[in-house]
Amino acid sequence: MLKYYEVENFKSFKERTRISLEKTNYKVLSETNIRGSILKGVLFVGANASGKSNSVLPVKLLLDILFKDNYISIGEFKCLFSANPKVSLNYCFEIDDSEIRYEIEIQSNQKTIVERLYLDSELILDRNSNYAKVTFTEKKEYSDIPDNAFFLRELYFNTKFRGMPVLQKWFVFLSNSVYFDLYEKKGFLYKDQDLSLLSYLEKHGTDEINEFFRMYSFDQQIEYDSEAHGKLLQIQTDNKEKKAVFFKRKNIDEPIPFDLESLGNRNLLLLLPVFFNCIKNSGMLILDEFSSGFHNELEELLVKYFIKNSDRSQLLFVSHSTNLLSNRILRPDQLYSVDFDNNGSHINRFSNEQPREAQNLEKMYLSGVFKGVPVYDED
Structure with missing residues (x-):
């Protein structure tokens, strides 16, 4: 699980x-929102253009680097109002009681990359530009690394970390992760799977989604077929x-095509396969614009559902919905606000202000x- 990133x-x-x-000393929601010493999720709130999306983007970038494209232009991610050419990214994970730290430094002007990988404080990969030392492969030194390639990715795809089960489990955790932008309705997957709605329904049918609707008293069910029948309407696709x-609403029982449903219902249906997958397969679900089209009560339900049912999975998400700032849903150490000033974005962890568990976090934030x-x- 992810402990922190810098x-x-x-x-x-x-x-x-x-x-x-990492958890703090708060006792609230300890049985549901924590696994060991690590939180199952964090929420970022703040004004428009404050840097909320940039708060989760480093995690997406890590996944892109390791699984999507080995030649990512890190210069595109450099702070535009800084003269410093170096971009630094540090990640810390806990896997099977071991700590894994991966550090990246990029000189955007020289296009040189530094990578360091630590396992329980032991430096096991040290790469600087074209040269690297590695302790866990047969070959201990490498001197022909391309300037703009990420070496950890190459090691994984070439060796699969044979003999290093902790690193293997770490990469499984990372590859199970999903980034999803609800506003753009765009998802990014990091292993060979298809979590699009239609692919999910082809493989699993409608039972799991309809059971979710029944469990939480939604007045609707869905059908997936080439035709749908109601008392008044009969709809067929162009091709059998x-x-x-x-969709079929309770007590109406007339079919409503997906494209004619509300934005919230469409977004919910697109999101549920991703939710189910990330809960079952330990990984991270990174959600941007989570509040796109959802009622406050639905947002609360989805957050509580994910955290309650996940074991080693984590939810990192961005929302404008201040109703989620509640000790009924998330602990103060799971809440971050984001500000922007002349020196850029700054985050503020609610737990740093030591609010009492009985206080109204939403009111305090506002x-x-x-x-x-x-x-x-x-005016």
Whole structure:
């Protein structure tokens, strides 16, 4: 599981910034929201253009580096209002009681890469530009690494970390992770799988989704077929081999095509396969624009559902919905606000202000206690 990550000179984060998923001394929600000493999720709130999306972007970038593209231009992620050419990214994970740290430094002007990998404080990979030393492979030194390639990725694909089960489990955890932008309706997967709605329905049918609707008293079910029938309507697809998604509301029982449903219902249906997958297969679910089209009560339900049912999975998400700032849903150490000033973005962890468990976190946030609240002049 992810313990923390640090960035410096990255996007809107000019100064060195740590985002921690390690628990503090709060007792609230200890039975559901924590595994061991690590939190099952964190939420970022703040004004528009404050850097909320940039707060989760380092995790997506790590996954992209290791699984998507070995020649990512890190210069695109350098802070635009900083003269410092070096971008720093540090990640710390806990896997089977072992600590794994992966550090990356990129000189954007020289296009040189530094990589360090630590296992329980022991440096096991030390790469600087074209040269690297590795302790866990037969070959101990490498001197022909391409300038803009990430060496850890190459080691994994060439060796599969044979003889290093902890590293293997770490990469399984990472590859099970998903980044999903609800506003763009765009997901990024990091292993050979298809979590699109239609692919999920072809493989699993509608039972799991409809059971979720029944369990939480949704007044709707879905059908996936080439035709749907109601008392008044009969709808068929253009091709009998082609299936489509239809909603049916309780006590109405008329088919409503997916494209004619509300934005919230469409987004929910797109998201549920991703939710189910990340809960069952330990990994990270990174959600941007989580509040896109959802009612407050639905947002609360989804967050509580994920955290309650996950074991080693984690939810990192961005939302504008202040109703989620509640000790009924998330602990103070799971909440971050994001501010932006002349020095870039800054995060503020609610637990740093030591609110009491009985206090109203939403009201405290809106009154400015935790910062990250936009201030507009009213005429």
